[in-house]
Amino acid sequence: MRWPCRLQLPGGGPRDSPLWCAQPHVLRLYQALGFRQRLLGLHAWQSWGDQPRGLVFSGCQMVHAGWLAQPLDVVFISRQGVLLRVVHQLAPNRLAACRGADAVIELPPGYCRQSGWQVRVQSAWASLKMVA
Numbered sequence: 692m693r694w695p696c697r698l699q700l701p702g703g704g705p706r707d708s709p710l711w712c713a714q715p716h717v718l719r720l721y722q723a724l725g726f727r728q729r730l731l732g733l734h735a736w737q738s739w740g741d742q743p744r745g746l747v748f749s750g751c752q753m754v755h756a757g758w759l760a761q762p763l764d765v766v767f768i769s770r771q772g773v774l775l776r777v778v779h780q781l782a783p784n785r786l787a788a789c790r791g792a793d794a795v796i797e798l799p800p801g802y803c804r805q806s807g808w809q810v811r812v813q814s815a816w817a818s819l820k821m822v823a
Contacts, residue, residue, distance in 0.1 A: 722746075722749060745815070747796050750794065756781050766795070768794050768816055769792065
């Protein structure tokens, strides 16, 4: 499904509309839809770690951090919002996978070490599923 509006993110990152809230303390998820967005992922999003936001790859059970300059936190999540696996600080040029995942969420490094991160991720995921 295509989103009703498009948003050009600062720094030229993914061009999908934000899927939840504009408050700075709320996790905002952006979905990589097309081949180019999925291939480039965070490479095209220079200001990615400035605010709590994540990049969603739907229908995905594996992710790579190829050519990234910094590590990232990766969350594998089921269709029902169950957190299946968390990879803290996935190093550049590494792969991570989780059988049975419905999506992968890439987050800034260290995000999954914060207090209450699970609730924010699950709540943002639920919002994504309501919009879709």
